[in-house]
Amino acid sequence: MADNLRLRCDAYAAAPMNTPSHSAAALLQPFALGDLTLPNRMVITPLTRGRAGRERIPNPLMAEYYVQRSSAGLIVAEATTISEQANGWLESPGIYTDAMEAGWKGVTSAVHAAGGRIFLQLWHIGRASHSDFHGGSLPVSYSAVKIDGDGIHTPLGKKPYETPRALEAWEIAGVVADYRRAAARARAAGFDGVEIHAANGYLLDQFLQAKTNLRTDDYGGSIEKRTRLLKEVVEAVSAEWPAQRVGVRISPKWIARPMGRPQGAPRLMSGS
Numbered sequence: 001m002a003d004n005l006r007l008r009c010d011a012y013a014a015a016p017m018n019t020p021s022h023s024a025a026a027l028l029q030p031f032a033l034g035d036l037t038l039p040n041r042m043v044i045t046p047l048t049r050g051r052a053g054r055e056r057i058p059n060p061l062m063a064e065y066y067v068q069r070s071s072a073g074l075i076v077a078e079a080t081t082i083s084e085q086a087n088g089w090l091e092s093p094g095i096y097t098d099a100m101e102a103g104w105k106g107v108t109s110a111v112h113a114a115g116g117r118i119f120l121q122l123w124h125i126g127r128a129s130h131s132d133f134h135g136g137s138l139p140v141s142y143s144a145v146k147i148d149g150d151g152i153h154t155p156l157g158k159k160p161y162e163t164p165r166a167l168e169a170w171e172i173a174g175v176v177a178d179y180r181r182a183a184a185r186a187r188a189a190g191f192d193g194v195e196i197h198a199a200n201g202y203l204l205d206q207f208l209q210a211k212t213n214l215r216t217d218d219y220g221g222s223i224e225k226r227t228r229l230l231k232e233v234v235e236a237v238s239a240e241w242p243a244q245r246v247g248v249r250i251s252p253k254w255i256a257r258p259m260g261r262p263q264g265a266p267r268l269m270s271g272s
């Protein structure tokens with residue numbers, strides 16, 4: 001084992017400093033993402049920064065941050081809320097008012113001027129919120145099941161998680177419509193595409209995961225029913241964007257904010 005390691009180290013030491021390994025060379029090759037040509041295969045993953053201020057309006061500091069990363073093949077910008085109801089993170093940006101759309105336009109123009117490409121991640125935080133974000137009204141989710149976690153930073157300080165209010169079936173169409181409006185605004189703001197955030201224990205993931213989706217209506221139970229909301233959101237967003245500019249982020253193995261599936265429940269995807 002030690003000899004093996006030494007051999008590999010020697011090989012690296014013998015390689016000229018400016019000779020990229022095969023994998024590094026591959027990373028620098030162009031990539032066809034649908035109809036979009038990425039100049040390389042490095043994608044900046046969405047990272048919540050909390051720099052949009054209390055009004056959640058993208059600003060020059062955010063533009064500078066994304067311009068600094070514009071040599072990546074693609075930037076997927078931070079999770080961005082689709083409505084007031086979707087909020088639950090201090091000073092994260094939104095895409096549901098004219099001022100937010102205009103703020104994002106400043107970001108996309110700056111990234112494009114620097115030669116970059118940028119998608120926006122569309123976010124509804126669901127139960128990972130707090131009534132302090134909603135003038136005292138409870139956050140919404142798939143079922144009235146509280147996050148068993150350390151607590152949440154709200155505009156009024158750190159608080160324990162609350163039991164959310166389960167969305168009524170008739171309210172779900174309104175959430176889907178919010179995704180569609182946000183997707184339209186993202187297009188008007190000059191993004192190159194959008195990514196639907198269905199990962200990491202947020203609203204759409206809360207519907208997908210069997211351990212936490214306890215609904216007995218058309219949005220809970222079988223895999224078909226648990227994926228119904230995501231399917232409706234994809235269809236709504238795809239009405240505003242060509243399908244090749246719409247991505248979906250999922251995390252079937254995510255277990256924080258406790259998610260997952262009970263023993264024996266059907267897997268969402270093989271391996272999950």
Ligand SMILES: Cc1cc2nc3c(=O)[nH]c(=O)nc-3n(C[C@H](O)[C@H](O)[C@H](O)COP(=O)(O)O)c2cc1C
Nearest residue numbers: 045046047048049077078079080121197199200249
């Ligand atoms: C500070 C921070 C903010 C993040 N924000 C988001 C986000 O807005 N949207 C998202 O889908 N993932 C978010 N993530 C997850 C990252 O995109 C990424 O999946 C994670 O850091 C694991 O990547 P790694 O294995 O390269 O570290 C965040 C992670 C960190 C550390």
